[in-house]
Amino acid sequence: MGKHLLIRYPHTDNVEWELQKAAALEKAEQLWQLNCARAPWGCAWFSRWKANIDRAKELQQTLYISYFEGQVGAGRLSWDELHVEEARHCAAKAGGLGASQKAEVAYLDKLGLSYVEHE
Numbered sequence: 842m843g844k845h846l847l848i849r850y851p852h853t854d855n856v857e858w859e860l861q862k863a864a865a866l867e868k869a870e871q872l873w874q875l876n877c878a879r880a881p882w883g884c885a886w887f888s889r890w891k892a893n894i895d896r897a898k899e900l901q902q903t904l905y906i907s908y909f910e911g912q913v914g915a916g917r918l919s920w921d922e923l924h925v926e927e928a929r930h931c932a933a934k935a936g937g938l939g940a941s942q943k944a945e946v947a948y949l950d951k952l953g954l955s956y957v958e959h960e
Contacts, residue, residue: 845865845868845869845872847861847862847865849861886941887944890945891948894948894949894954898954903956903957904949904954904955904956904957905956905957905958905959906938906942906946906949906956906957906958906959907959907960908937908938908958908959908960909936909937909938909960910960911960912935912936912937912938912960913937913958913959913960914937914958915935915936915937915938916932916933916934916935916936916937916938916943917932917937917938917943917946917947917950918932918943918944918946918947919947919950919951920947920948920950920951922947923943923944923947929943
């Protein structure tokens with residue numbers, strides 16, 4: 842989803858780590874530019890949203906998905922498609938949901954949770 846993850850492993854020495862950081866910063870800059878200077882999805886919202894979903898499951902509440910007007914079901918992606926640029930591009934053209942909401946619905950589907958869809 843337009844992110845670049847950098848992990849320092851225990852065997853990585855300081856020189857190698859600095860080289861990896863420099864390359865990662867360059868890659869992150871490229872991704873940022875490709876995304877029209879917008880941050881990728883997946884910031885702190887997801888862990889908070891997931892905690893709310895977990896709580897709703899505990900309380901056996903009904904989950905609702907709100908789509909743009911006249912676009913119920915449009916633009917959905919599977920969890921495995923979220924990282925595929927072409928799939929995201931096609932889903933964006935189809936509308937239905939915002940980018941973050943596409944990820945949320947994909948996660949609900951991955952968990953096999955039921956929900957009600959409406960405009």
